[in-house]
Amino acid sequence: MENITAICLAPQNSRTSVGLFKRAVENAVAGSFHVDFVAGWADHPMLIKAFAQRMQAALSTARSKRSGRVAVLFIAHSVPARTIEPSESPVEYHGMILANGPDCYADDCKETAPLVAGELKDSLSPDGWYFAFQSQGMSGGPWIGPTVEDTLSQLKADGYGTVVIQPVGFLCDHVEALYDIDIAFQ
Structure with a gap:
């Protein structure tokens, strides 16, 4: 074999x-x-280091070109809440029967962000970063959040003029993430 x-x-x-x-x-x-x-490696040290290196470069550039407060927003793709909630029977999604029980996706996403922020402790304060989910869909009931749009609105209300966004759910440029960040979130 x-x-x-x-x-x-x-x-x-x-x-x-x-x-x-x-x-x-x-x-x-x-x-x-x-x-x-x-199946999951959201906390792998090399992943965290790679994300931190990219964020450090982007954060340094943003701070050198902008005046005022700069926030860091880590993002990951949202999913329908019903697909990650525990259930008594197996969940069906796109015609496939999936396991019941809780899904660790949201927790994994939220675990990656503070690990990356921790790598940037010399240049990022513990209260200088935030987390949100992007690309909530229109079908299937509620999707997990908070949304990037709501978070950006709150950051603006809190006095941030610049936000550096770091997707932590994609390893390479992704058309949907690029559209969201480069066009929709502007």
Whole structure:
């Protein structure tokens, strides 16, 4: 028997994203291989260091070009609340039956942000950063939040003139995240 190690490039585990990829890999190999699937690595030291390096550069640039207070906003993609809530029976999502019980996605997302902020302790105060979820959809009831839009409005009301946004749920540029940050959130 051959072994495969698979890693989903979404660091925060979720049965509705990473879980779907895991099931797709397992179905594709159909028992031909043993699959060791890395389901979540939101707190991996190298991930945290990479995010912190990018944030440090962006934060330094923002502070050198802008006057006034600069906030840091860590963001991750939202999901429908119903897909991460515990349930008595398995949850179905996009035609796939997923496990019941609580989903760790929101907690994983919220775990990554303070770890990155901690790496920046020399240049970022503990109260100088915030967290929000982006891209809430229109279907399926409420989505997890707070939203980026509400958070940006509050930051403006609190006197911040500049916000540096760091997506922590994507490892590379993603069209949806780029649109949200570069166009919608402006």
